[in-house]
Amino acid sequence: MNNFDFHVPTDIRFGKGQIECLPEELSKYGKKVLLTYGGGSIKKTGIYDRVMELLKDFEVYELSGIEPNPKITSVREGVAICKDKGIDVILAVGGGSTIDASKHISCGAFYPGDPWDLVKDRSLVKKALPLAVVLTICATGSEMNSGAVISNEETKEKLEINTPLLYPKLSICDPKYLYTLPARQSAAGAVDIMSHVMEQYFQPNDEAYITDVLSEGVMKTVVKYALKTINEPDNYEARSNMMWASTVALNHLLTVGKGGAWSVHPIEHVVSAFYDITHGVGLAILTPAWMKYVLNENTKLRFARFAREVFGVEDVDDMEAAKQGIEEVKYFFKSLGMPQTLSEAGVDSKQFDKMAAEAVRTSGLSKRSYVKLEEDDVKNIFELCK
Numbered sequence: 001m002n003n004f005d006f007h008v009p010t011d012i013r014f015g016k017g018q019i020e021c022l023p024e025e026l027s028k029y030g031k032k033v034l035l036t037y038g039g040g041s042i043k044k045t046g047i048y049d050r051v052m053e054l055l056k057d058f059e060v061y062e063l064s065g066i067e068p069n070p071k072i073t074s075v076r077e078g079v080a081i082c083k084d085k086g087i088d089v090i091l092a093v094g095g096g097s098t099i100d101a102s103k104h105i106s107c108g109a110f111y112p113g114d115p116w117d118l119v120k121d122r123s124l125v126k127k128a129l130p131l132a133v134v135l136t137i138c139a140t141g142s143e144m145n146s147g148a149v150i151s152n153e154e155t156k157e158k159l160e161i162n163t164p165l166l167y168p169k170l171s172i173c174d175p176k177y178l179y180t181l182p183a184r185q186s187a188a189g190a191v192d193i194m195s196h197v198m199e200q201y202f203q204p205n206d207e208a209y210i211t212d213v214l215s216e217g218v219m220k221t222v223v224k225y226a227l228k229t230i231n232e233p234d235n236y237e238a239r240s241n242m243m244w245a246s247t248v249a250l251n252h253l254l255t256v257g258k259g260g261a262w263s264v265h266p267i268e269h270v271v272s273a274f275y276d277i278t279h280g281v282g283l284a285i286l287t288p289a290w291m292k293y294v295l296n297e298n299t300k301l302r303f304a305r306f307a308r309e310v311f312g313v314e315d316v317d318d319m320e321a322a323k324q325g326i327e328e329v330k331y332f333f334k335s336l337g338m339p340q341t342l343s344e345a346g347v348d349s350k351q352f353d354k355m356a357a358e359a360v361r362t363s364g365l366s367k368r369s370y371v372k373l374e375e376d377d378v379k380n381i382f383e384l385c386k
């Protein structure tokens with residue numbers, strides 16, 4: 001097992017009604033709050049009204065309209081408000097997009113130049129405003145991790161800043177807030193959770209048995225409950241299990257003792273940077289193709305273990321079990337209503353070359369991933385998804 005440090009400073013408040021702690025918790029940081037949110041779902045669901053009631057004694061400024069696959073333009077807007085109004089704390093109400101933009105704003109507020117510089121050179125991040133979160137969609141794990149993924153439409157880049165300064169101080173996770181999610185967002189979120197665990201499970205070093213067993217438990221949870229959240233949107237048991245699965249999947253617990261670069265995410269990030277598709281949709285299409293592409297005599301044991309432990313595949317032949325596992329993943333994503341091909345998601349083959357080059361350039365794909373991938377390999381994976 002590799003050496004590791006594990007320190008996650010986010011205070012999680014999980015369950016019904018936990019939002020009531022907001023006034024007390026936010027007042028630890030000051031009175032001036034920047035409330036950030038997306039395209040308006042929080043107004044339809046009533047969460048906005050509840051937050052405003054709770055913050056009646058605070059000075060609240062708003063940044064709305066943060067887009068899925070959040071753009072650097074929204075970050076710039078938020079940074080300007082923080083600097084202009086002397087904001088004390090940011091409250092992000094929403095999903096990964098709102099949280100990620102808010103993380104970027106929190107450090108942009110202390111940087112004198114353009115916040116995009118911080119994506120290019122993380123050493124420029126010296127300080128960040130405190131960030132609190134009210135989570136309304138479970139998918140990214142951003143509520144308890146230190147990453148923020150931001151897109152730049154001009155340069156067609158979608159890149160991550162990751163530094164311990166970006167952990168939220170507080171995340172309120174009330175599974176009832178997930179009841180209003182459209183089926184497609186619940187499904188895309190489930191795929192994202194599954195993919196996060198798989199990225200950490202399929203790594204060059206496979207000696208961290210305890211981490212692998214925990215990972216299998218989280219993946220089994222997703223397989224057990226994802227469809228239920230779509231068929232019964234207000235099933236509390238299903239929503240609460242999925243919500244905690246999303247947090248655990250990417251709060252670093254499932255990567256301890258392991259190591260290496262991720263495989264499918266860097267490829268998907270390029271696709272969503274070029275075509276602005278939903279992150280989980282891109283992962284649902286690319287993951288089975290990646291699995292098929294990297295399955296070989298060296299990798300078959302791990303794939304067979306995955307198939308047996310997560311999907312209950314019984315075949316005694318490792319290669320056969322591994323192949324059945326890939327079919328199970330494909331079928332699982334399809335059962336959630338996810339598209340199976342890039343063309344169904346509106347992605348044509350015109351940019352395969354450029355996207356493959358960008359995926360390799362901006363990641364550890366060719367150096368540190370489970371099976372090292374060069375540009376041609378990524379192109380071949382795209383071809384399998386056409």
Ligand code: NZQ
Pocket residue numbers: 037038039040041042045066067068069070094095096097098100136137138139140141142145147148149177178179180181182185189192250265279
């Ligand atoms: O914008 P609004 O109107 O709020 O609607 C949102 C949005 O359209 C809607 N929604 C959210 N909660 C809802 C709701 N609709 C009804 N009821 C609710 N309770 O759902 C849509 C998607 O929201 P978004 O925040 O974009 O989803 P998600 O949490 O999946 O975030 C995706 C972004 O996070 C990045 C992705 O690449 C993508 O940009 N990621 C962030 C990571 C991280 N920080 O660790 C890791 C991930 O791998 C990922 O890359």
Ligand code: ZN
Pocket residue numbers: 140192195196265279
């Ligand atoms: Zn993801």
